[in-house]
Amino acid sequence: MNTLRKGEYFGETNQLVNLEGLTITDTEYTHPYVDWHYHENAYFTFLLQGNMTEGNRKETYGCSAGTLLYHHWEDPHYNIKPDIFTRGFHLELSQSWFNRFDIQKNKVEGSFNIKDPALKLLVYQMFKETKTNDLSFELAVNQLLLHLFSQLTHQKESADRKPVWVGQINEILHESFTESLNLTELSKTLNIHPIHLSRDFHKYFHCNLGEYLRKLKINKSMELLNSPFSLTDIALECGFADQSHFTRCFKENIGITPLKYRNLLKIH
DSSP: OEEEOTTOOSEEEEEEEEETTEEEEEEEEOOSEEEEEEESSEEEEEEEESEEEEEESSOEEEEETTOEEEEOTTOOEEEEOOSSOEEEEEEEEOHHHHHHTTOOGGGSOSEEEEOOHHHHHHHHHHHHHHHHOOTTHHHHHHHHHHHHHHHHHHHHHHGGGSOHHHHHHHHHHHHHTTSOOOHHHHHHHHTSOHHHHHHHHHHHHSSOHHHHHHHHHHHHHHHHTTSSOOHHHHHHHTTOSSHHHHHHHHHHHHSSOHHHHHHHTTOO
């Protein structure tokens, strides 16, 4: 089985940044099929543009723009890419990075698809930081990455203790976030009291219901910023009231406007 060393991916790398224990790459995937392989380091893959299929020993993922995957070190997988432009952003973590921040890398094992919109937004922010050439870039990326790992570890540890309604509401919100949702109707669907839902939602999602819905909308807009759609069309497609509301929420979550982010995507 092919083993890829630090910073190696099947494609053409547009940008490579080496920090202390952390390697960041922006890569265009060029291979229609990549046979079973693994990487010597743990890493995150964030699909910026295009589509691909990835399979590991447990499951297969259909990946579109906005998909965030985690791969443990030496965890085998394969990839299939259609004949379209596909681009990935990678954060590769060596053992020295885990040692530096006193993190046990076995706390988070295997390969899995991360669907939490808040965690995806952290990676969007890291991508933005790599394009700004700011002096505080390394500090900002490591802070965001540590926050990401903290949340992942917490979610893994508490997964078995979550009540059934948490998974149910997460599924409903992911499917219906562009629609007008009502707290009373949600409570009836989940068969729990509105006060109980309102009180405990923050416990499991680390924000209120409205904030979580806005994060889902922002994540959807990130996918569409790769398209020729206007910002007004994207705002309406994602369930925002208008473009100004979209721009305000986007900047609150990402730190820059949608137009500036769209321009960052053009940088290779």
